[in-house]
Ligand SMILES: [Fe+2]
């Protein structure tokens with residue numbers, strides 16, 4: 001059989017917008033980039049369960065509690081879809097979890113902020129999931145097949161997350177002066193971190209060159225951030241919330257909103273471990289993992305025993 | 313139990329039938345120490361809404377996949393057998409219901 005020029009076949013597929021599948025040849029850096037990006041996203045889904053989990057026992061009604069539980073369970077599911085996609089690249093779940101615990105794999109900065117009041121649950125669903133959706137919709141067209149399919153599945157489930165959050169905010173804004181103040185306070189604290197979720201400005205974001213070339217990433221950080229701002233401002237206005245940015249204004253020429261400068265110092269401080277909840281989030285994960293060890297072992301022991309009794 | 317290794321359990325591929333009568337489609341994978349736990353995990357992971365009515369689980373290492381490098385040799389020959397398709401044949405003018 002003639003020698004196949006793997007790189008050429010790969011390049012042609014990317015050129016034609018065809019998906020790369022798990023068993024296809026791919027450049028080592030493509031594989032590495034995907035493992036880093038997909039696992040970071042998986043860890044984010046799972047760590048992201050903590051700020052919301054903080055309010056399950058204090059949800060203000062049975063309806064609210066049921067919704068919150070379902071939403072958090074979805075996030076756990078999203079983590080699992082993504083781990084599953086990462087594993088097709090030849091890395092094991094044990095290794096992925098180890099990387100998280102060692103601090104070698106990151107998760108989204110946003111989950112290092114605390115959820116202080118019930119209004120934060122509204123702000124998280126509306127703004128944090130809202131920002132995540134903009135990114136995830138764009139990633140449905142990513143070049144790696146298993147990743148793209150996980151994104152499609154996730155996007156189907158996300159819109160309920162955003163709507164339940166917005167409903168909480170709308171209800172509070174229709175409530176007492178105290179409730180309105182609480183909603184605005186949550187808005188003030190979550191707005192800027194939500195904008196930071198899209199990552200650094202295009203002019204100073206590392207890694208993006210290859211990610212674009214390989215069509216892992218389809219739209220730039222700034223483009224996606226702008227999209228999020230443009231649709232969220234109107235939603236805030238409808239329920240009477242103010243965007244905490246006095247430089248925010250409509251740019252008639254560009255047909256989009258101009259916004260104030262993002263505090264990138266804060267962004268890098270939190271990335272480097274100095275956010276309000278970094279230690280707590282990671283320690284919780286490690287603790288749950290360690291406390292689950294006997295369960296994993298017991299189930300493995302049971303499986304071995306079942307197999308040996310069957311074969312006798 | 314001291315000699316049992318702590319692992320994330322074996323991987324199973326999950327196939328979903330979304331409606332009775334339709335083919336099963338690959339959804340993703342789950343981890344499970346045995347069939348029962350894998351089935352429970354597949355249900356919790358891929359069936360939180362009305363995604364389907366039936367699940368197949370296959371241990372990942374039992375899947376046999378074709379080699380992408382052989383794709384040309386393996387699948388292209390069927391392209392030059394146009395006579396396997398009904399449009400290859402010329403039907404006499406006026407013949408109906410064929
Ligand atoms: Fe999610």
Ligand SMILES: [Fe+2]
Nearest residue numbers: 075129158161
């Ligand atoms: Fe979500």
